[in-house]
Amino acid sequence: MKQKKAKIISNTKIAQDTFELVIELDEIVKIQAGQFAMLSVGQQEGIILKRPLSIHDYKDNIVTFIYTTRGRGTLALSRQEQGEIEVILPLGKGFPKLEQDAKVVLLGGGMGVFPLYSICKCNPQARFYSYLGFRSLEQVCTVERFQKSSAHCVVATDDGSMGKQGFITDILACGLDKLKPDIILACGPVPMFVALKKIIGNIPAYISMEERMACGFGACLVCACATKNGYVRTCTEGPVFNIAEVEL
């Protein structure tokens, strides 16, 4: 992991409350799917902490993040259209490397959809079945990227304004027996993981957890994730965990 200054290539709105940030590093950094970075968001508004953002895509020294504006920090970041940004990356334990021809379900809910794309980029040898859930049509984005890298891609919205109507885990549940995936990789809100745990039977599943962070590199112990072995650091022992380990 390294701390470095990066150049903002673009930071554009791609859906409601959703931005795509592309940065250029001064060197190539090796990234694992599911890892994240800490990014400075601008101290001008009294915001001192960096913000953790999951990596959506990368190529050589170009790294892409997709984030939603939920608080002061991400709002401040969304207003930064150019210039330099301080980053620490790559951070955390990502998703496991996938076997040749593995049949993989990607399950994403809301902004949890975006980090899953890094798995497609890191594992071109696997076969992906993507299940992507959004609240409503206004938040839907990046679907075409998943369609290109997946054997099959299902989109659902809570209100039915795009794709199927309903929760994405319910839709996955209907087809799971027939699909028989080797592994499920998921990112999204905790209720989605709770629902997932009920339907997977013996299929191994890895989930990317979210928790408020301060440092992102393991020093402060604020991002506690409750596991079978007690509290561990989401930033260092995670953010990706075997679903069987996490107390949901």
Add this chain to the structure above:
Amino acid sequence: MSKLEVKLGGLKLKNPIILASGTCNFGQEFSQFFPLCKLGGLALKGTTLLPRAGNPPPRVAEVYGGILNSVGLQNPGFAEFANIHLPALASCGCALIANIAGSTEQEYIELARLASDCPIDAIELNISCPNVKEGGVSFGRDAIAVANIVGKVRAACSLPLIVKLSPNTADIAENALAAQEQGADIISLVNTFEAMAIDCRTKKPILGNVTGGLSGPAIKPIALRMVWQVYNKVSIPIIGIGGIASTADVLEFLLAGASAVQIGTASLIDPMLPVQIAEELAQYAIDEGLTNISELTGALEV
């Protein structure tokens, strides 16, 4: 002797920059960014006799110019500290300070005795953690409580003893004096301020523990005032702590009476900052023609 080397009683530091307890775990996370020998010292994670799980998340909330935390002294317990974490720091090249925290007098005494046999340079007595229900800050609430625990720990401690004071008290200078009278070698101040953050949309506290400790630039002016007041009351050396985020901040704490400083919150945001500050301090000492940085301690012109 280098321009940055400072002596705080029996504690020798190659420069006055120490990473604050609770924000540097057991040092290894920072060694990914720089060799630890660049630091004056490491105040290691607050350690209790037995492992402690800590408080339920969320444990951090950001406020204007600062952060609240409620980690709640999560730590692996003294045995793992002594057998795993300390050996990993054996040749790190900076002073090691064990921060000990108890729930009972007996636990503090036992920890002081055990830590005195460890390859460390000083013991920091944590009687100021605001995030645990029993013990912690209740031992540091007033001068009588401070005198009581410092006296008992002093008798069990054969290393330089630092007493870390809480700002959540009526008169911090009285508490410092009580610590000095009971044999403390060094005073470190301040720990975090008891504080709270609320999410008005959910009508709930942001922290799982409801309240937490405020740190960061927001507390610096109060910490500076407290260091100044303590400096005017005691004769033992002071380690200044509270919102330090730049070389100028360090100089301000030295002028107010500190002999060394601890950096906490700012090093979580910029892990390279402590090293950068140490380098800038060295340059400052040259530029100002100082023989030693300690010439600044208490040099405030009032």
